Amino acid sequence: MTRNSHQDAISEAQFDRLMKAARDMPSPYSEECEFILITAGRLGMRAGELCHLTPEWLNTERSLIEVPRHDPCTKGKHGEICGYCAKQAASAAEHDEDKTILDAMEQRWEPKTDHAVRAIPYDFDEALAERLEELVDDGGYRRSRVSVNRRVDRVVEAAGMDSAGIYPHALRATASTFHACRGLPPSALQSFMGWADLSVANKYVRLSGEQTARALRETHS
Structure with missing residues (x-):
């Protein structure tokens, strides 16, 4: 049976554990791992996107990462x-x-699909926004795409966690789950993640249980 990446999304506690491990690592691994965790695990960027991100993609006035059609x-x-x-x-x-x-x-x-050409807001978390801008201003991710998996493995090991189910696309699934659990509507989640099919966003929202929980609260309030 094919395993979908949404099944490998990690919990908030696990993500926080990875972030702490990244900050405790020596430079430049600390900055590289933190950059990957933020861009993939909270902003839902694909590995091919985050490793090509340049300061020109950042619209700091509007707090957006603007993924271009070509760079x-x-x-x-x-x-x-x-x-x-x-x-x-x-x-x-x-x-x-x-x-x-x-x-x-x-x-x-160029992005994976036309839908991947998108604007990704990052001001939903002030501390995250500030750190992202610092990391991008410092050069972002200076290494190639093939190194992203190795950095993820390294920070997982530093955190003392099982690396079997934690990989770049699982971090992207973690971002999807994170925002779905906070009530982001399917259409907005689709736009944020750059999916072509709305049904993918619907699946994350359904699995999060947030819509059901909200409906129950409204019913019983």
């Missing part, structure tokens, strides 16, 4: 395209006979 990748050696984007470009060229691999490489980085 030239310079995450590889000597400022060239990274291995992750090169692999994505090769796959795109393979499935489009009118596109050469060089054409595809010039289009990298």
Whole structure:
């Protein structure tokens, strides 16, 4: 049976434990792990998004991360395209006979889908917003996509937790669950997470039980 990432969302207590472990780690691992935890575990960003995030994506006046439709990748050696984007470009060229691999490489980085082009509000938590801006101003995530999983494994180990079910996409599921449990409506959750299908947001909201709890409170008040 296929296991869905929503099943691997971690609790708030577990997330707080990871954050504490990240802050206690030596630099630069501390900043790198904290950046991943915030952007994936609270802002719901995909690993490919968070590792390409630059200061230009941040609209500090409106407290938004504005994920662009295209942003030239310079995450590889000597400022060239990274291995992750090169692999994505090769796959795109393979499935489009009118596109050469060089054409595809010039289009990298780009989001996973059109719906992933979105504005992500981050001012729902003042401390988180302040720390995010500090980390991005300091350079954000300086390493490539392939290192994200290793950093997650490292902070999980530092926290003394079982790494079996904690990975970047599980952190994204954690963000979905976190906001659904606080009553974010499905349409807003869909926009926040960049999903193409509203049914995914409906599933998280349904599993959170928040709508049922709210209806019961209103009924019995």
